[in-house]
Amino acid sequence: MDTLADIETDTVLSGEADRLRADVAETLSRYPLDSIETEFPHFVGFVDSPDGVERPKEQHPVFYGCFDWHSSVHSHWALVRQLRLFDDHPAESEIVGSIDARLTPENVDREVAYLEGNESFEKPYGWAWFLHLASELSLWDDERANEWRSILEPLERAIVSLVETEFLSQERPFRVGTHGNTAFALHCVLDYARTVSDDSLESAVVETALEFFAEDRDYPVAYEPLGWDFLSPSLTEADLMRRVYGREEFATWLDEFLPDVTSSPHDAILEPVRVDADSDEGVALHLVGLNVSKAWCLAGLASALDGHRYAEPFERSAERHAERGLAGAFTDDYAGSHWLSSFVLYLLTRNEGGIAPARTRSD
Structure with a gap:
């Protein structure tokens, strides 16, 4: 699919939806809409008895598609966000019909029951994306959004509670480029807290972020990427901390956190990752996602560093990463198609609310 190939980099x-052509919405909805109803193949986790494995649709009657729970959740986020941002979406009736069919009180009760019996399930990545979905519904002034969020409210309450008791209480951060990344989950929870005006949760996230990351110095950016990374640990951490600090504080922190990324070997972090077509398909597609997520981090960092020596290098790097990432993001290979469109939408609409909203705390 080449619909996005000729969109100008600026x-x-x-990050503004109204600058995108009408046909972009159809492109962005195609894979998520198909995948949220695709039960197999699916990652069902470990088998803990000889009694067989319960079908994904039985375990997770709302979020059973997209190979895994978190991808189903952020695909729902992507579709809801498109309905909010794109007037007269060409797939509106299909999206609404698909979500309506799954989103019932009974199905949500089963999702809650599963989480209550498996409290570490999808910690923290799936929880983070679910809170993005909840905040997106809160932003959309629409009767359907109100109804869907009301139905999802028991699951929202359960996940917020687990975030507070099982995630924010952890003793150390995980600095990985995959699902366990602490900084990514913290920034999603912080965005949610600010969007829905949960001051208590916002304060707790800020406190945790400062405890984990405030003293980080001279981060080894030359080690990235490692293995199956689809996030940059260093840039994701910086993307969190720009939400936590004011501009001057953030610039001071960043100067100490990063080595000189304009000089070798550290400048490699500013270059898109080369995706080897001959490598394992899963790894290759994770690296496509890595280029997209680095693009949104770099663009956000550049916007927070007006006048700083890194502002222009970060902006130019974001352009290169966006171009490389979008070139490979729309694939019919299910290993990538079930999740990459969400990452692209995050990049394309990062300034349309729900992502890095303004700080509400006075300190």
Whole structure:
């Protein structure tokens, strides 16, 4: 699919939906809409008895598609966000019909029951994306959004509670480039707290972020990427801390956190990752996602560093990452198609609310 191939880079990095052509919405909805109803193949986790494995649709009657729970959740986020941002979405009736069919009180009760019996399930990545979905519904002034969020409210309450008791209480951060990344989950929870005006949760996230990351110095960016990374641990951490600090504080922190990324070997972090077509398909597609997520981090960092020596290098790097990432993001290979569109939408609409909203705390 080449619908996005000819979009100008400044339009991509603007993060504004109204600068995108009408046909972009159809492109962005195709894979998530198909995948949320695709039960197999599916990652069902470990088998803990000889009695067989319960079908994904039985375990997770709402979020059973997309190979895994978190991908189903952020695909729902992507579709809901598109309905909010794109007027007269070409797939509106299909999206609404698909979500309505699964989103019932009974199905949500089963999702809650599963989480209550498996309290570490999808910690923290799936929880983080679910809170993005909840905040997106809160932003959308629409009767359907109100109804869907009301139905999801028991699951929202359960996940917020688990975030507070099982995630924010952890003793140390995980600095990985995959699902366990602590900084990514913290920034999603912080965005949620600010969007729905949960001051207590916001304060707790800020406190945790400062405890984990405030003293980080001279981060080894030359080690990235490692293995199956689809996030940059260093840039994701910086993307969190720009939400935590004011501009001057953030610039001071960043100067100590990063080595000189304009000089070798540290400048490699500013270059898109080369995706080897001959490598394992799963790894290759994770690296496509890595380029997209680095693009949104770099663009956000550049916007927070007006006048700083890194502002222009970060902006130019974001352009290169966006171009490389979008070139490989729309694939019919299910290993990538079930999740990459969500990452692209995050990049293309990062300034449309729900992502890095303004700080509400006075300190």
